[in-house]
Amino acid sequence: MNTPRVPPEAEGTPPLAPRTPPVTHGAPAAQTVPPLHVRDVTVRFAGLTALDEVSLTVAPGTVHALIGPNGAGKSTFFNVLSGLCRPSSGTVRLGGTDLTRLAPHRIAALGVARTFQNIVTTEGTVADNLMLGRHALTRAGFAAGALRLPRAVREQREHREKVREIAELTGLGAHFDRPVASLPYGDRKRVELARALCLEPRVLLLDEPVAGMNAGERARTAEVVTEIRARLGLSVLLVEHDMGLVMRLADEVTVLDFGRLIAHGTPAEVRAHPEVLRAYLGTAGDREDIA
Numbered sequence: 021m022n023t024p025r026v027p028p029e030a031e032g033t034p035p036l037a038p039r040t041p042p043v044t045h046g047a048p049a050a051q052t053v054p055p056l057h058v059r060d061v062t063v064r065f066a067g068l069t070a071l072d073e074v075s076l077t078v079a080p081g082t083v084h085a086l087i088g089p090n091g092a093g094k095s096t097f098f099n100v101l102s103g104l105c106r107p108s109s110g111t112v113r114l115g116g117t118d119l120t121r122l123a124p125h126r127i128a129a130l131g132v133a134r135t136f137q138n139i140v141t142t143e144g145t146v147a148d149n150l151m152l153g154r155h156a157l158t159r160a161g162f163a164a165g166a167l168r169l170p171r172a173v174r175e176q177r178e179h180r181e182k183v184r185e186i187a188e189l190t191g192l193g194a195h196f197d198r199p200v201a202s203l204p205y206g207d208r209k210r211v212e213l214a215r216a217l218c219l220e221p222r223v224l225l226l227d228e229p230v231a232g233m234n235a236g237e238r239a240r241t242a243e244v245v246t247e248i249r250a251r252l253g254l255s256v257l258l259v260e261h262d263m264g265l266v267m268r269l270a271d272e273v274t275v276l277d278f279g280r281l282i283a284h285g286t287p288a289e290v291r292a293h294p295e296v297l298r299a300y301l302g303t304a305g306d307r308e309d310i311a
């Protein structure tokens with residue numbers, strides 16, 4: 021376990037076509053999910069190496085947690101995967117498709133959706149917010165929508181049915197037409213997760229999905245992550261400081277410290293790893309406890 025385990029490459033996988041999936045009905049169907057391969061990614065900001073040749077693979081249909089003390093490079097890693105930060109070197113591939121230097125909207129269209137650590141929606145209803153998440157999948161043009169042409173009206177209705185399913189799946193069904201601002205914090209934060217799901221991603225990047233939640237809200241969100249993974253078959257890459265949640269949800273855990281990968285393995289392996297214990301319990305007084 022001391023050396024990172026790197027699953028074999030899926031060489032020769034055909035490139036993925038950009039997705040324009042039909043609007044589906046009934047229970048969301050499990051979809052084909054390619055592995056997400058990150059290889060030797062390095063990011064430098066002026067004199068600081070925020071990521072130093074970091075590699076990991078998110079295997080299809082698994083929950084892979086990325087943990088590490090404050091400043092370890094987790095957000096930078098997410099920013100690379102979602103196209104907000106260009107690495108100095110290294111590659112990101114979804115199956116056989118190179119995502120490394122694509123714009124964020126192209127990465128999203130290829131099936132990698134993310135949530136943000138500090139964004140909690142306050143505007144509009146739950147339905148409004150989830151419809152925003154369908155934007156990338158909308159085929160009828162702006163003019164057709166504005167003119168309420170039959171095709172655009174039908175498409176809007178189908179998208180609304182789909183987002184209602186996702187609201188049910190994420191425990192927001194009872195709040196569908198309520199203003200987000202009127203919901204408790206945990207539900208509001210889960211709107212962000214639901215909005216990312218509305219893109220029908222193959223890989224979901226969750227950046228601290230339970231930050232600021234109370235114990236009940238955390239437990240509910242953990243159930244939702246378990247449920248969406250089981251029902252939709254997608255892969256999840258999870259950044260989270262709540263170690264109880266990480267240990268419960270993750271199949272694999274990768275640990276960063278000062279931009280370097282220091283451990284990779286199952287939750288039990290990582291928890292007992294001396295480098296990980298040192299990184300969390302080491303010298304700095306403000307480091308979190310992994311126990």
Ligand SMILES: Nc1ncnc2c1ncn2[C@@H]1O[C@H](COP(=O)(O)OP(=O)(O)OP(=O)(O)O)[C@@H](O)[C@H]1O
Nearest residue numbers: 065068069070088089090091092093094095096097
């Ligand atoms: N745009 C930037 N310019 C300069 N330095 C940056 C930038 N973004 C991040 N850093 C630095 O890169 C390092 C990694 O930061 P990052 O935010 O990725 O860590 P993190 O693991 O997500 O931390 P946290 O758990 O506190 O969110 C830190 O030293 C940070 O100060």
